[in-house]
Amino acid sequence: MAEFSVGVNKSGVKYVKKSFVPLREFRDLADANRQLRDWVIQQAGTRVHGTTRDLPLARFAIERPLLARLPDVPPVLAVWSEVKVHTDGHIVYKNALYSVPFTLVGKQLWVKVTDTVVQAFHRHELVATHPRLRKPGDRHTVRDHQPPEAQAWLERDPQWCLAQAKEIGPACLAVILAMFNDKVLANLRGAQGLVRLREKYGDARLNAACERALTFSSPKYRTVKVILDKALDGQPAATTQATEPADTYLNGGRFGRDLQSLLLH
Structure with a gap:
């Protein structure tokens, strides 16, 4: 059928x-339908249409076999938009963030957005599907979209760090607890790095280094690493020796000038 303007x-x-x-x-709805049918068959359908120049009923007879039933499920309305993958592996649509495979960082993608779903396509291939987010700033991240090192970081949560530290030794556990007592998320990366030092130095040395760090009230990843790098974990912790007061502050001590001259100035 020819296409015409609205x-x-x-x-x-x-x-x-x-x-x-x-x-x-019209007496009722049935009467209105009956009159309308007669009018279509006798007048409207047998006239020459002003645009198509065909008889409407004759044209309908040709097109009728091609008509199909409406689908049982209403068609899904979608909006398409071109987006760019940010360095963190996410795309942004309506101020909400959705992850895509990290190999696509910097690429241009097309997103198909419905009322409930957001789908991302790269070169006509579906690469990500997410539930539609409504609140600006919300983020939906699929772990498999992240690079391997990021996936490992996500899996090594605070509980994992505490379990590893407990295996290493009491001093290591005390350092991790001290780090988490400050700010858990801010110190999570440091805690992960600290327990990974066991792979290079072993549990005994790492626990000894943690004990030395605690002695100096510095339960930090950097402190423990420096101790291990400089092999200070095998040395006894230095003890603080009290400095004896000068003779001036002990019995018999005297000022260089007499008290009267000091007070009269």
Whole structure:
């Protein structure tokens, strides 16, 4: 069927309103339908259409076998938009963030957005599917989209760090607890790095280094690492020796000048 402008397609409504409705009376809905059917068969359907130059009923007879039933499920309305993958592996749509495979960082993607789902496509291939987020700033991240090192970081949560530290030794556990007593998330990376030092130095040396760090009230990853790098973990912790007061502050001590001259100035 030929395509015409919206105005042409709507002109049929005007034709019915002007040619059928005026000067007619209907007893009920059944009577209105009956009169309308007779009017279509006898008049409207047998005239020459002003645009197609065809008889409407003759054209309908040709097109009728091609008509199909409406789908049982309404079609899904979607909006398409072009986006760029940020360095953190996320795209942004309506101020909400959605992850995509990290290999696509810097690439241009197309997103198909429905009322409930956001889908990302790269070169016509579906690469990510997310539930639609409504609140600006919300983020939906699929762990498999992250690089391997990021996935490992996400898996090594505070509980994992505490369990590893407990295996290493009491001093290591005390250092991790001290780090988490400050700010858990801010110190999580440091805690992960600290327990990973066991792979290079072993549990015994790492626990000894943690004990030395605690002695100096510095339960930090950097402190423990420096102790291990400089092999200070095997040395006894230095003890603080009290400095004896000068003779001036002990019995018999005297000022260099007499008290009267000091007070009279």
